[in-house]
Amino acid sequence: MINENESFIEESTKFNNLVDSNCTKSKVFNFSYQLQDKINYYLIKSFACLVILLLIGLVAMLIYSALPAMEEFGLGFAFGDDWNPVEDEFGALPFLFGTLITSFLALMLATPVSVGVALFINEVLSKKLAAVVSLFVEMIAAIPSIVFGLWGVFYLAPFVKETLTPVLKSSLGFLPFFQGASFGIGILTASLILALMIIPTITSICRIVFKTVPTLQKEAALALGSTRFEMIKIALLRPSFSGIMGAIVLGLGRALGETMAVAMVIGNSPSISASLFSPAATMASVIANEYTEADSDLHLSALCYVGFLLFIVTFTINGLARFIVWNQSKKVGG
Amino acid sequence: MNNIVLSVKDLNVWYNDFQAVKGISIDYPEKSISAIIGPSGCGKSTFLRCLNRIHEEVPGARAEGEILLKGRNILGSKIDPVQVRRSIGMVFQKPNPFPSMSILENVTLGVRLLGVRDKSKLMQVAEQCLRKAALWDEVKDKLSQLGTSLSGGQQQRLCIARALAIDPPVLLMDEPTSALDPIASLKIENLMSDLKKDYTVIVVTHNMQQAARVADYTSFFVLGELIEHGACSDIFTNPKEQKTEDYITGKFG
Ligand SMILES: Nc1ncnc2c1ncn2[C@@H]1O[C@H](COP(=O)(O)OP(=O)(O)O)[C@@H](O)[C@H]1O
Numbered sequence: 230m231i232n233e234n235e236s237f238i239e240e241s242t243k244f245n246n247l248v249d250s251n252c253t254k255s256k257v258f259n260f261s262y263q264l265q266d267k268i269n270y271y272l273i274k275s276f277a278c279l280v281i282l283l284l285i286g287l288v289a290m291l292i293y294s295a296l297p298a299m300e301e302f303g304l305g306f307a308f309g310d311d312w313n314p315v316e317d318e319f320g321a322l323p324f325l326f327g328t329l330i331t332s333f334l335a336l337m338l339a340t341p342v343s344v345g346v347a348l349f350i351n352e353v354l355s356k357k358l359a360a361v362v363s364l365f366v367e368m369i370a371a372i373p374s375i376v377f378g379l380w381g382v383f384y385l386a387p388f389v390k391e392t393l394t395p396v397l398k399s400s401l402g403f404l405p406f407f408q409g410a411s412f413g414i415g416i417l418t419a420s421l422i423l424a425l426m427i428i429p430t431i432t433s434i435c436r437i438v439f440k441t442v443p444t445l446q447k448e449a450a451l452a453l454g455s456t457r458f459e460m461i462k463i464a465l466l467r468p469s470f471s472g473i474m475g476a477i478v479l480g481l482g483r484a485l486g487e488t489m490a491v492a493m494v495i496g497n498s499p500s501i502s503a504s505l506f507s508p509a510a511t512m513a514s515v516i517a518n519e520y521t522e523a524d525s526d527l528h529l530s531a532l533c534y535v536g537f538l539l540f541i542v543t544f545t546i547n548g549l550a551r552f553i554v555w556n557q558s559k560k561v562g563g
Numbered sequence: 564m565n566n567i568v569l570s571v572k573d574l575n576v577w578y579n580d581f582q583a584v585k586g587i588s589i590d591y592p593e594k595s596i597s598a599i600i601g602p603s604g605c606g607k608s609t610f611l612r613c614l615n616r617i618h619e620e621v622p623g624a625r626a627e628g629e630i631l632l633k634g635r636n637i638l639g640s641k642i643d644p645v646q647v648r649r650s651i652g653m654v655f656q657k658p659n660p661f662p663s664m665s666i667l668e669n670v671t672l673g674v675r676l677l678g679v680r681d682k683s684k685l686m687q688v689a690e691q692c693l694r695k696a697a698l699w700d701e702v703k704d705k706l707s708q709l710g711t712s713l714s715g716g717q718q719q720r721l722c723i724a725r726a727l728a729i730d731p732p733v734l735l736m737d738e739p740t741s742a743l744d745p746i747a748s749l750k751i752e753n754l755m756s757d758l759k760k761d762y763t764v765i766v767v768t769h770n771m772q773q774a775a776r777v778a779d780y781t782s783f784f785v786l787g788e789l790i791e792h793g794a795c796s797d798i799f800t801n802p803k804e805q806k807t808e809d810y811i812t813g814k815f816g
């Protein structure tokens with residue numbers, strides 16, 4: 230018995246030795262795994278830092294180039310409505326106005342359409358047709374913005390001038406927004422183009438949002454005797470509010486920064502007018518238009534200042550919208 | 564013999580080419596509980612979902628035959644499914660209160676869809692239905708909280724209350740307790756027995772004991788066919804078919 234036990238102990242020490250030697254071996258491996266992990270960690274971390282540094286550097290360069298204008302005009306730059314390169318007089322309010330009004334109008338036009346299209350594709354079309362139609366919608370996003378611009382100049386602008394303006398004037402002409410002459414190019418045309426450009430973005434995000442609603446919720450609404458339309462309102466739109474807001478934010482992001490197409494159809498006049506028929510300019514379009522022909526250093530610097538403002542505006546609006554989404558999703562809990 | 568409220572005649576249901584329900588005919592007497600049992604995949608849910616035409620929501624699903632609600636064929640093409648669903652309520656397997664709605668909003672949704680806007684009337688309906696669903700005492704102080712903040716069993720009773728709000732004579736339940744713990748299940752079972760006073764209840768269950776406890780009548784399905792239908796006392800103690808006996812004694816299923 231004792232003998233057996235001893236031999237067992239012997240065996241187990243032998244075994245332990247074996248394990249030990251294995252352990253030392255694997256410790257070498259462990260070390261190298263750890264090293265690998267560390268390398269990976271620092272590599273990834275440095276990439277992440279690089280991106281942040283890039284952002285900071287970009288903003289710093291922008292501020293640096295804008296410094297002369299900042300010193301000259303101060304914060305009043307954002308509220309000055311006079312932009313006159315000849316007199317070296319610069320104020321960015323017209324561009325701020327142009328950017329905000331065109332983006333806002335574009336959202337007003339694009340959101341209902343996008344939500345409707347998303348619902349139509351998801352809820353009405355069969356699977357096959359849905360795939361085809363959504364492909365077409367998403368292909369709109371792939372059209373280069375210069376092509377949108379060309380189309381805007383040669384088709385949309387005349388359409389706005391000859392067809393849309395008379396209709397709007399005769400029906401809503403009493404409003405200050407629809408007064409004055411239309412040359413085709415202007416705020417309305419730019420907004421229409423922008424709307425068209427952001428519809429695919431908003432539509433595809435909305436479709437993803439609607440898809441996350443479980444069939445069970447839709448059936449719950451239908452089983453209570455709701456019509457299809459009521460079901461969409463109750464089970465789809467209501468819980469999707471924060472998701473739709475998110476989609477709008479992404480659309481807005483694109484609209485605020487869109488340059489080429491807008492520059493081609495907005496008329497590029499640094500003026501503020503209540504009429505949507507009048508020409509205007511956006512922050513992005515003025516930079517694109519005047520950058521190459523800026524003669525004075527102050528002009529160039531003022532353009533950089535406008536760029537900095539655009540950055541601030543997009544940053545603020547994105548932050549604000551994210552806050553709304555976050556707040557709403559906290560309330561709804563989903 | 565009680566009046567027949569719902570009468571299913573030779574119902575066949577297909578999912579595209581696959582026939583899930585084969586020529587089933589059953590009569591449901593007023594103010595009774597009828598259970599549907601059978602191995603999983605035998606077409607219990609499919610059958611039940613035809614009774615309020617919610618099966619139409621599945622692409623490719625197609626039902627033939629007659630389902631007579633008080634003598635009218637609800638499968639008829641002239642009948643609006645919305646109308647059908649206002650007379651035949653449904654409770655689903657998984658509790659599904661609307662996540663964006665409060666308890667009160669959930670319960671009153673059915674009547675609000677009917678156009679009732681009056682606050683006090685809605686409140687009255689809510690209290691009445693929550694009492695019927697044995698939930699009132701638990702939620703009366705937190706009606707404005709989200710429906711999803713309740714426990715699973717409470718959520719399911721909320722869904723029952725929600726279905727009762729439009730006062731449908733027939734109530735369908737598809738495995739209403741399969742997602743719940745035994746105590747919550749028992750509460751729902753007791754609730755069903757209470758509901759029998761006012762409603763005709765048809766309940767799908769995978770749990771034979773449950774069927775034996777709560778139901779007056781039981782149907783036994785296998786592979787889309789009705790093997791046996793009868794009073795619970797007969798089916799569970801003295802089945803006519805060998806298959807039924809095998810199933811309830813646990814020899815297959
Ligand atoms: N949406 C569907 N599409 C195709 N076949 C389905 C669908 N739902 C159910 N089936 C099939 O129909 C049969 C019956 O299903 P179901 O009624 O859900 O059974 P049970 O509820 O008795 O478990 C099963 O064979 C299942 O695979």
Ligand SMILES: [Mg+2]
Nearest residue numbers: 607608609738
């Ligand atoms: Mg089932």
